[in-house]
Amino acid sequence: MARWCAAQGWPVHPLAPGRKTPAGNCPACRDRSHDPRTCPCPVAGRACHGFHAATTERNRIDAWWGQSPAAGVGVACGPAGLVVVDVDAHPAPVPDRSRLLPGIPIHEAVDLAGLASGFDTLALLAAFRGQPDPAGDEGTLRVRTPSGGLHIWYRVPGPHTRFRCSTGSSPKVALAWQVDVRAEGGYIVAPATRTAQGVYEVQGPARRPAPLPAWLHAELVRTGHLVVPPVPRPPRPGGGGVRHRVRGAAARRVLVPLVAEVVRCGAAPEGTGFTEKLNRAAFTAGGLAAAGHLERGEARAELLAAALCARPWQELRNEKIIDDGLVAGGARPFHLEGRP
Ligand SMILES: [Zn+2]
Ligand SMILES: [Zn+2]
Structure with missing residues (x-):
C-alpha cells in the first residue's frame, strides 16, 4: 500500500x-x-x-x-494534494445546536432528535446546501475506520489551493461537529492499515479520490480552511525552480485579493457589486492563465467555490460569469514581468 x-x-x-x-x-x-x-x-x-x-x-x-x-x-495530505473529510462516530454528548454547523444557525423547528455523530452533521450540512451527502459519495475513495468512522478522500484542484486541518470541535475553524478536515500539515491513515482495533477498509467501488466538489470547496472557504499564501521572499539568484515558484506566487498575490472580494459579497444578498467583482476576478485569472502564470482549471475551481460561497442560489449564473470572464481575460494575456 x-x-x-x-x-x-x-x-x-x-x-x-x-x-x-x-x-x-x-x-x-x-x-x-x-x-x-x-x-x-x-x-x-x-x-x-x-x-x-x-x-x-x-x-x-x-x-x-x-x-x-x-x-x-500515513499519507501527508498537503503535498499529496488531498483533502480528507474525517467523519467520527465517537459517543459524545451532543452540543448546543448553534455549535453543530459553525456559521449556520439551525432553526428551532428543525428536529435534531437522534443526531449522534459526524455522519448526522455532515448529512445536515449537505441537506442545507441541497447537495448529496459526501458519506454516500460512490464516486470517490472512502475508507471505513475501525472505530466506525469514515474518511472521504478528495483531490484539491491544484498545488496552489491549500486547506488547513481542523477538528470538528474547534471553536475557531471547523466544518461540522464530529467532522475533522485533514489537509495541509496533517496526514491520513491509508486503506489496508491494520491497528489493534481493526483494518481501515475501502468502502464502495471507487479506488481513487475524486475532485473536491465545488460546494464542499465553498464550505471549506466559508469556514476558514483556505490557506492564503504568504508574501514570498525575494528570489535567490540563479535558481530557476525558485523563480518559477515566485512567479506563481506573484500571480496569487494579484488574484487572491480579488477572490476574497467575491467571498466578502456573501455578507449581503445584494448591493455588493458581486457580478462586477466576480467578472473582474475571472477576467484577471483568464489573463494570468493565458500568460502562463497560473493553471486555468485550478483558478476556475477556486472562482466557482468563492462565487458559490457568496451566491449559493445561482450556481449556473456564477459559472457563466466565470467562464465569460476567463474567455475575455484569456484574449488579453496578463504579463507579470517586473513584478516579482
Ligand atoms: Zn531523528
Ligand atoms: Zn528531528
Missing part, C-alpha cells in the same frame, strides 16, 4: 505497528525539541517527525517497510 500510494504521487510515512499514530522519533529527536523542517533525520532516511518525513522515494519506502512490515501507512 505504501508503494501504491507513492505511485499516486502521495508522500507516505510509516505508522507505529498496530497504531494509527506515526512511528516514533529517533532518540536524538525525542530528547530535543527542534523544527522538524530543518531536522536532518528525514533526509537521512529516518522516519522522525511523522508526516514531515513522508516521501515518494522508492528506496526509502522499501527500507522503512522492509524493516517494519507491520507498520501502517
Whole structure:
C-alpha cells in the first residue's frame, strides 16, 4: 500500500505497528525539541517527525517497510494534494445546536432528535446546501475506520489551493461537529492499515479520490480552511525552480485579493457589486492563465467555490460569469514581468 500510494504521487510515512499514530522519533529527536523542517533525520532516511518525513522515494519506502512490515501507512495530505473529510462516530454528548454547523444557525423547528455523530452533521450540512451527502459519495475513495468512522478522500484542484486541518470541535475553524478536515500539515491513515482495533477498509467501488466538489470547496472557504499564501521572499539568484515558484506566487498575490472580494459579497444578498467583482476576478485569472502564470482549471475551481460561497442560489449564473470572464481575460494575456 505504501508503494501504491507513492505511485499516486502521495508522500507516505510509516505508522507505529498496530497504531494509527506515526512511528516514533529517533532518540536524538525525542530528547530535543527542534523544527522538524530543518531536522536532518528525514533526509537521512529516518522516519522522525511523522508526516514531515513522508516521501515518494522508492528506496526509502522499501527500507522503512522492509524493516517494519507491520507498520501502517500515513499519507501527508498537503503535498499529496488531498483533502480528507474525517467523519467520527465517537459517543459524545451532543452540543448546543448553534455549535453543530459553525456559521449556520439551525432553526428551532428543525428536529435534531437522534443526531449522534459526524455522519448526522455532515448529512445536515449537505441537506442545507441541497447537495448529496459526501458519506454516500460512490464516486470517490472512502475508507471505513475501525472505530466506525469514515474518511472521504478528495483531490484539491491544484498545488496552489491549500486547506488547513481542523477538528470538528474547534471553536475557531471547523466544518461540522464530529467532522475533522485533514489537509495541509496533517496526514491520513491509508486503506489496508491494520491497528489493534481493526483494518481501515475501502468502502464502495471507487479506488481513487475524486475532485473536491465545488460546494464542499465553498464550505471549506466559508469556514476558514483556505490557506492564503504568504508574501514570498525575494528570489535567490540563479535558481530557476525558485523563480518559477515566485512567479506563481506573484500571480496569487494579484488574484487572491480579488477572490476574497467575491467571498466578502456573501455578507449581503445584494448591493455588493458581486457580478462586477466576480467578472473582474475571472477576467484577471483568464489573463494570468493565458500568460502562463497560473493553471486555468485550478483558478476556475477556486472562482466557482468563492462565487458559490457568496451566491449559493445561482450556481449556473456564477459559472457563466466565470467562464465569460476567463474567455475575455484569456484574449488579453496578463504579463507579470517586473513584478516579482
Ligand atoms: Zn531523528
Ligand atoms: Zn528531528
